[in-house]
Amino acid sequence: MSGARPGRHARALRFEAMREKPITEELRRAQGERAAAERERADAAVDEQEYEQHRRRAEKAQYLRHKLEQRAESERETDG
Numbered sequence: 877m878s879g880a881r882p883g884r885h886a887r888a889l890r891f892e893a894m895r896e897k898p899i900t901e902e903l904r905r906a907q908g909e910r911a912a913a914e915r916e917r918a919d920a921a922v923d924e925q926e927y928e929q930h931r932r933r934a935e936k937a938q939y940l941r942h943k944l945e946q947r948a949e950s951e952r953e954t955d956g
Contacts, residue, residue, distance in 0.1 A: 907937045907944060911938040
């Protein structure tokens with residue numbers, strides 16, 4: 877399409893990036909909630925094996941939340 881205006885593709889890419897931000901935020905929030913729930917399960921565990929299982933899950937969820945925070949920061953830097 878030779879009649880396409882310059883910048884149309886750039887606007888489409890910005891729109892796509894804007895749409896992704898809420899997803900990143902939702903995932904970050906979900907991982908935070910999962911980490912908290914797994915810590916509670918670890919505290920309520922009846923044996924060491926169950927405790928360790930929930931503790932590892934909590935650590936993994938916290939790690940993923942941290943990575944999502946980094947991603948959100950990167951998205952903010954890219955946009956402005």
